[in-house]
Amino acid sequence: MIQLFHVSKWYQKDVPALQDTNILIPKGEFVFITGASGAGKSTLLKLLFGDERPTSGQILVHGRNIARLSKSKIPTLRREIGVVFQDFKLLSSRNVFDNVALALEVLGMPRREIGRRVFSMLKRLGIHHKMRANPLTLSGGEQQRVAIARALVNEPLIVLADEPTGSLDQEVSEHIMNIFSDVNARGTTVVVATHNLDMVKTMGRSPP
Amino acid sequence: MRRFISSLFRALGNLRQSWVVSTITTAIISICLFLVGGYILMIHNIDNIMENMQGDVRVTIYLRDGFPMSDTNFLQDRLTGLAEVESVTYTSKSDALVEFRSMLGNDEDLLEGMDEIPLPASLRLTPKPEYRTSEGIHSILGKIGDDSLVEDIQYGEDWLGRLEKVLVVLNTGAVVLGGILSLAAIFIIANTIKLTVLARRDELEIMRLVGATEAFIRTPFLIEGLIQGLTGAIFSLGFLVLLHKFVVKGLAATVFDIIGIRSLEFLSTNIMIAILLSGMFLGGIGSIASVGRFSR
Ligand SMILES: Nc1ncnc2c1ncn2[C@@H]1O[C@H](COP(=O)(O)OP(=O)(O)O)[C@@H](O)[C@H]1O
Numbered sequence: 416m417i418q419l420f421h422v423s424k425w426y427q428k429d430v431p432a433l434q435d436t437n438i439l440i441p442k443g444e445f446v447f448i449t450g451a452s453g454a455g456k457s458t459l460l461k462l463l464f465g466d467e468r469p470t471s472g473q474i475l476v477h478g479r480n481i482a483r484l485s486k487s488k489i490p491t492l493r494r495e496i497g498v499v500f501q502d503f504k505l506l507s508s509r510n511v512f513d514n515v516a517l518a519l520e521v522l523g524m525p526r527r528e529i530g531r532r533v534f535s536m537l538k539r540l541g542i543h544h545k546m547r548a549n550p551l552t553l554s555g556g557e558q559q560r561v562a563i564a565r566a567l568v569n570e571p572l573i574v575l576a577d578e579p580t581g582s583l584d585q586e587v588s589e590h591i592m593n594i595f596s597d598v599n600a601r602g603t604t605v606v607v608a609t610h611n612l613d614m615v616k617t618m619g620r621s622p623p
Numbered sequence: 624m625r626r627f628i629s630s631l632f633r634a635l636g637n638l639r640q641s642w643v644v645s646t647i648t649t650a651i652i653s654i655c656l657f658l659v660g661g662y663i664l665m666i667h668n669i670d671n672i673m674e675n676m677q678g679d680v681r682v683t684i685y686l687r688d689g690f691p692m693s694d695t696n697f698l699q700d701r702l703t704g705l706a707e708v709e710s711v712t713y714t715s716k717s718d719a720l721v722e723f724r725s726m727l728g729n730d731e732d733l734l735e736g737m738d739e740i741p742l743p744a745s746l747r748l749t750p751k752p753e754y755r756t757s758e759g760i761h762s763i764l765g766k767i768g769d770d771s772l773v774e775d776i777q778y779g780e781d782w783l784g785r786l787e788k789v790l791v792v793l794n795t796g797a798v799v800l801g802g803i804l805s806l807a808a809i810f811i812i813a814n815t816i817k818l819t820v821l822a823r824r825d826e827l828e829i830m831r832l833v834g835a836t837e838a839f840i841r842t843p844f845l846i847e848g849l850i851q852g853l854t855g856a857i858f859s860l861g862f863l864v865l866l867h868k869f870v871v872k873g874l875a876a877t878v879f880d881i882i883g884i885r886s887l888e889f890l891s892t893n894i895m896i897a898i899l900l901s902g903m904f905l906g907g908i909g910s911i912a913s914v915g916r917f918s919r
């Protein structure tokens with residue numbers, strides 16, 4: 416569960432990026448955050464994974480108040496949250512497999528276990544045949560699947576995606592969104608920020 | 624332990640990946656330590672030569688003719704009893720002549736035809752090592768006092784005082800130069816390592832994104848710094864050995880004779896260990912400083 420109470424974020428003195436925001440996202444929910452460019456969508460996500468701190472207000476993630484989280488507690492928070500970006504943020508110095516493995520290496524997991532988990536995640540997303548490739552040689556859709564694999568491989572409770580289909584064409588975007596639906600169907604809370612209202616309409620809210 | 628080994632492997636991987644910058648860092652550490660080490664080596668040997676010369680510090684008391692031997696013995700005993708004095712030897716007039724002749728060596732025939740050479744007898748006083756300073760000599764002179772037996776007193780006051788000043792300057796120089804070079808080294812090394820960190824900024828960002836702790840991120844950098852520092856220090860010691868050999872070879876044996884030493888010494892084991900540790904310290908501090916700047 417994610418809760419925001421009267422959260423404001425001011426980067427500069429004159430205009431707030433977020434002002435007195437109250438949100439409740441139940442566990443296991445699939446939520447879109449929409450709004451025009453500059454509305455504060457990215458800022459909201461950054462607050463949730465501890466990349467920025469709110470100027471005021473409280474943020475609860477799984478009952479833990481992260482508004483004033485100390486620097487040393489941030490890694491623990493991030494291990495419970497997978498994050499996906501529009502620009503993928505893959506490392507060109509590592510191949511596909513090693514990009515995904517990084518998320519498990521930082522946990523100090525043994526290599527065998529890492530190999531097993533990374534491979535099964537790549538297979539689930541249908542890119543295991545490209546695991547030795549340099550990410551830069553992949554198509555946009557494939558790169559985003561690698562990034563999603565990295566976000567999911569340590570089995571986070573929450574996945575945050577900031578314009579995950581912003582640089583992809585229609586067909587590929589639908590595939591990516593189907594992956595998020597599937598992730599959500601397995602019980603993970605998914606929060607997707609997008610300025611693309613059409614996508615939100617197509618996805619719709621499935622009746623309970 | 625497994626964590627350390629994995630950090631070590633990551634560090635080695637990074638060193639291989641960014642070998643150009645790593646080599647530059649290592650070379651800079653090596654040059655800085657070579658300069659400091661070379662200066663210490665020079666000071667160490669100059670100190671040595673000086674000490675050798677200080678060993679020669681003696682006070683020669685020339686004695687008047689015509690006093691009974693018992694007076695001389697009495698004076699010798701009194702001086703030997705002084706706290707500052709190590710030994711007092713008596714040189715008779717004939718001893719002095721023999722010494723003078725042997726000093727002339729092949730030119731001894733110069734003395735041919737001279738019946739009597741008016742060389743005075745003397746007492747030669749060697750101060751204890753801690754009193755072989757101009758201050759020490761002066762306190763001894765005060766205690767010799769006025770004695771009608773004493774004709775003249777000679778000692779190397781002039782060069783002794785100058786020697787002491789030179790030693791002070793050299794030792795201060797070592798500390799100052801060492802300090803400046805170390806600061807410059809830390810600065811240069813921090814900036815060089817910053818290049819590696821900059822080159823890997825994306826990697827650091829993503830590691831933080833997926834929940835890496837600061838320790839996980841920084842340990843490999845620290846290990847890299849320590850390895851670079853140690854390697855640089857080993858190279859600097861190697862170059863110092865070469866420098867030492869080269870200078871010893873370059874200086875002819877006659878030069879050593881003149882300055883009164885057999886050869887030039889190399890650095891002591893303690894100093895060599897200190898240089899190795901300094902290398903690791905410089906590399907470690909440099910990397911911690913540069914990674915720290917990119918954390919938030
Ligand atoms: N790091 C920052 N420093 C200063 N202003 C920022 C920063 N990040 C975002 N902003 C500002 O905050 C507002 C919200 O930005 P953002 O959260 O990126 O919106 P969105 O993702 O909806 O486009 C914008 O006006 C933007 O200029």
Ligand SMILES: [Mg+2]
Nearest residue numbers: 456457458577
């Ligand atoms: Mg945005």
